[in-house]
Amino acid sequence: xxxxxCNMKELTVxxxxxxxxxxxxxxxxxxxxxxxxxVRRFLDVLVQIHLRGLHYKIASAGVVIxxxxxxxxxxxVCWEWLCDFAAKAARWLRYVEFNRIxxxxxxxxxxxxxxxSYPEPEFYSGASxxxxxxxxATPHLLAMDGFVALQKYRIILFGEKSSLKNILLPIAxxxxxxxxxxxxxxxxxxxxxxxxRIAADGRPAxxxxxxxxxxxxxxxxxxxxxxxxxxxTLLYPGLNLQLHAVALTLRQVQRFSxxxxxxxxxxxxxxxxxxxxxxxxxxxxxxIALAPEELELIAREAIAPFYGPTLASRAESAxxxxxxxxxxxxxxxxxxxxAAQAIADRHEELLAAAEALREAQEEAYEALxxxxxxxxxxxxxxxxIGPPTPLFSTEDDFYTATRRLIAHKALET
Numbered sequence: 322x323x324x325x326x327c328n329m330k331e332l333t334v335x336x337x338x339x340x341x342x343x344x345x346x347x348x349x350x351x352x353x354x355x356x357x358x359x360v361r362r363f364l365d366v367l368v369q370i371h372l373r374g375l376h377y378k379i380a381s382a383g384v385v386i387x388x389x390x391x392x393x394x395x396x397x398v399c400w401e402w403l404c405d406f407a408a409k410a411a412r413w414l415r416y417v418e419f420n421r422i423x424x425x426x427x428x429x430x431x432x433x434x435x436x437x438s439y440p441e442p443e444f445y446s447g448a449s450x451x452x453x454x455x456x457x458a459t460p461h462l463l464a465m466d467g468f469v470a471l472q473k474y475r476i477i478l479f480g481e482k483s484s485l486k487n488i489l490l491p492i493a494x495x496x497x498x499x500x501x502x503x504x505x506x507x508x509x510x511x512x513x514x515x516x517x518r519i520a521a522d523g524r525p526a527x528x529x530x531x532x533x534x535x536x537x538x539x540x541x542x543x544x545x546x547x548x549x550x551x552x553x554t555l556l557y558p559g560l561n562l563q564l565h566a567v568a569l570t571l572r573q574v575q576r577f578s579x580x581x582x583x584x585x586x587x588x589x590x591x592x593x594x595x596x597x598x599x600x601x602x603x604x605x606x607x608x609i610a611l612a613p614e615e616l617e618l619i620a621r622e623a624i625a626p627f628y629g630p631t632l633a634s635r636a637e638s639a640x641x642x643x644x645x646x647x648x649x650x651x652x653x654x655x656x657x658x659x660a661a662q663a664i665a666d667r668h669e670e671l672l673a674a675a676e677a678l679r680e681a682q683e684e685a686y687e688a689l690x691x692x693x694x695x696x697x698x699x700x701x702x703x704x705x706i707g708p709p710t711p712l713f714s715t716e717d718d719f720y721t722a723t724r725r726l727i728a729h730k731a732l733e734t
Contacts, residue, residue: 327335328396329343331727332719332720332723332724332727333727334723334726334727334730337487338405338406339405339409340472341413344410344413344414345414348388349406349410349414350410350414350617351388351650352388352406352407352410352411352587353407353410353411353412353413353414353416353417354411354416355387355388355407355415356403356407356408356410356416356417357411357416359375359379359385360411360417360421363375363378363379363382364378367433369421369422369423369652370402370408370417370421370422370423371423371484371610372404372408372423373484373604373606373610374421374484374606374609375403376395376399376400376403376610377395377580377604377606377607377610377611378610379393379403380393380399380580381395381580381607381611382395387399388548395580395581396582396583397582401512408422410425427428437491439699440697442691442694442695442697443693444686444690444692446682446683446685446686447682447685447686449675449678449679449682450671450675450678452668452671452672452675453666455664455665457595457715458664458668459661459664459665460660461647461648461651462647462648462650462651463561470632470633470635470636470639471497471524472496472497472524472627472628472629472632473524473528473627473629474524474525474526474527474627474628475498475499475518475519475524475525475526476493476496476497476498476499476526476527476529476624476627476628477498477499477500477501477515477519477523477526477527477528477529478492478493478498478500478501478531478620479501479507479528479530479531479537479545480500480501480502480530480532480543480605481502481503481504481505481506481531481532481533481541481605482502482504482531482533482604482605482609483502483504484605484606484609485502485531485605485609486500486502486619487613488609488613488616488620489531489620490503492617492621492624496624496628499515499518501515505537505541506537506540506541506544507541507544507545509548512545512548512549512552513548513552515549516548516549516552516553516556516557516560517556517557518562519557519560519562520556520559520560522559524561525561525562525563526562526563526624527562527563527564527565527627528545528549528562528563528564529565529567529620529623530542530545530564530565530566530567530623531567531568531569531605531620532566532568532569532605533544533569533602533603533604534569534570534571534573534574534598534600534603534604534605535581535584535588535602535603535604536584536588536590536591536602537588537592538569538605539566542566544566545564546564549562549564549650552595560711565623567619567620567623568605568608568616568619568620569603569608571598571600571606573608573619574600574603577602577608577611577615578634579603579607579608579611580603580607581600581601581602581603582601582602582603582604583601583602584601589719601692627713712725712726712729713725
């Protein structure tokens with residue numbers, strides 16, 4: 322720091338343990354290397370890293386030792402150290418690629434930035450007419466709405482974690498249903514919008530709820546059910562639905578030997594929970610990380626009473642049978658043969674005319690291809706107001722940019 326005439330502390334914007342410029346230390350290298358070793362041990366090459374899932378894989382192994390000499394266990398101390406120290410050091414010190422770690426706590430950005438396009442002029446011979454196939458040009462019966470058969474139930478998969486998406490989304494698509502993944506407790510607005518969609522649909526609905534095995538997770542299904550119950554009373558008296566708490570259950574936690582984490586000290590329902598369940602809390606992320614195929618099986622078994630798997634194929638078969646019968650009905654009409662022949666004759670004439678047009682276009686193209694092409698001038702934006710002084714700019718040198726951030730943090734600017 323001698324070149325700036327100050328010490329390292331005076332150029333630290335964040336805390337010393339969080340500032341990216343302060344991570345190049347023996348301790349942080351040790352943590353980053355440890356993290357990279359666990360990634361190689363528990364994940365296949367090129368598989369993206371979901372930190373919560375990696376946490377459960379490491380903790381469940383039962384033999385992993387942290388750099389401080391203590392075992393890595395399933396508690397908040399190890400989890401927070403993994404996120405705030407090991408993973409961060411591994412990224413900034415280049416032991417793990419930056420884009421390898423998935424951020425599933427935040428919504429993906431909404432990007433509306435247009436791609437830059439520099440058009441290249443090309444001489445074009447002109448549009449040619451599109452001539453339909455003779456069969457398509459001949460009168461025939463057509464079912465405009467197609468054959469879309471609805472399942473008996475509107476199926477809604479409801480989960481409290483975005484990490485459920487990879488498993489539940491394909492199932493929701495398969496059944497023609499919905500997938501709702503709020504972070505934690507569902508809002509009243511989300512639940513009431515769901516009630517409106519169910520009411521407009523008209524079919525009975527089934528909600529399959531996936532949440533953590535803890536008092537809060539158990540309460541979530543109850544809160545959604547109660548809100549829908551009130552919506553039926555006040556807004557949609559014809560609402561017909563049922564809700565099932567599918568996962569995680571005590572039986573599933575025991576069956577798959579899922580790890581538990583101590584309930585938070587602030588959890589007022591903790592004593593009652595331990596008394597009834599005989600266990601602490603288990604996140605559904607543990608099942609996602611350790612046995613995702615079992616969670617998929619649980620979901621498929623949950624939809625089985627409400628979903629007819631052969632409906633789509635039978636609708637396709639019915640559509641095919643109708644099309645064949647419709648074609649037979651038209652072609653057996655006494656006037657069909659004469660009408661079809663007249664169309665075939667005109668169709669032949671149209672094909673000949675289209676070919677003649679294409680030949681004329683080719684001749685014109687050859688005659689005009691040496692035309693002088695005007696230059697394409699793309700306009701530049703016109704900015705009439707100068708920008709204000711930024712909090713941060715990459716045009717500033719390191720010292721200037723850093724001191725400005727420190728001053729802002731200290732309420733000096």
